[in-house]
Amino acid sequence: MRPFPPGIEEDAWLRLTKRARLDRRWATISLYAGIAIVAFIAGLSAAAPFLGLKDPTATDLMNALQPPSLAFPFGTDDLGRDIFARVVYAGRVDLVFGIVVTYVSLVIGLSIGAISGYFGGLIDTVIMRIVDLVISFPFIILILTIAAIVGPGLTGAYIGVIAVSWALYARLTRGEMLAIRRREFILNAETLGYSAPRVVFVHALPNLLRANLVFSMSDIVLNILTLAALSYLGLGVAPPTPEWGEMIAQGQKNLFNAWWISTLPGLVIVLAGIGFSLIGDGLADRLDESGR
Known part of the structure; x- marks a missing residue:
């Protein structure tokens, strides 16, 4: 029996299977x-109080602007604060922010879409016009406006990013729903008399979640960068x-x-962005394979 499909040359089939194995690997x-990258950064940040690090807000003018060394792996700033300790503790703020606003936005956008x-x-029609209105505004300008109204700090950043980000998930989900709305499993569920909420959230949702999960990995990176931009402009996390x-932002004057x-x-x-991007790429390939 031929170990490869009829109509395909053996050499071509071997090349295809080799390519598929390489892609899976x-x-x-x-x-x-x-x-591994994300777990390392998140684990280090979560364990920060138990690592014996210096107080990230404590000033030491005698050690101001010290370059990286064994005593100060990332050096010190102009107030003598240990940059390594500050970077590790900052991960607790940035990673939580990125994950929370991403998946709150995903849930809202997934449901609406x-x-x-x-x-x-x-x-x-009504929902898509609202989505178009939100997306048509410059992303960072709209977030800055909301954050300025609410006030500087994490609360304004959370509200501003969530108020904008849900629209992207709604548009993505709506397109996926249009593609599967007339699939047999949806029609069968409707024929059996299941309610619309059950059809949407029980039968359609697992198929809608795949694309959203892959996109969410890139969105986490975008939201971390957005918080960094807001803090850079003075509307994010308040010093110290x-x-x-x-x-x-604090280091630009020096x-x-x-450096x-x-x-x-x-x-x-x-590094955090690379970690989340690699997870997104891996998830995309894994979920596409399971979907096929």
Whole structure:
């Protein structure tokens, strides 16, 4: 018996199977590498009080602007604060912010988009016009406006980002719902007399969740960068609470004579972004394979 489908040359089939194995292996490597990076940063930040680090808000003018060394792995800022301790403690703020606003936005957008795509008609038209209105505004300007109204600090940042981010998930979910609305399993559920909420949230939701989960990995990175930008502009976390964007902003005045103040927190943001992006790539390949 031929070990490959009829109509395909053996060499071509072998190349295809080899390519598929390499793709699966790369997806696994990407997924676990991303998990390792994110787990390392998150674990370090969560365990910060037990690591014997210096007080991230304590000033020590005698050690101001010290370069990276064994005593100060990331150096010190112009107030003598240990940058490594501040970076580790800042992860508790940034990672929690990124994850919370992303998945609150996902739940809101997923629910609204699923309802819009399933019912269609006037409901769909009204919801999509609201989504278009939210998306049409410049993202950061709208968040800045909401944060300025609520006031500087984490509360304004949370409200501002969630008020904008849900629209992206709603549009994505609505498109997915339109694609599966006439699939057999949805029609069978309707034929059996199941209610609309059960059809949407029990039968359709698992299929809608796949694309949203993959997108959420990139969105976490975007939301962390958004908080960093708000802190940089003075509307995010108030000093002296450590936050990656606030640390970058504080170091810009010493950028040429103390490059480590801004550069090293910036590299940590990049590392976290790479971790979440690798998880997103791995999830995309895994979920696509399971879907097929």
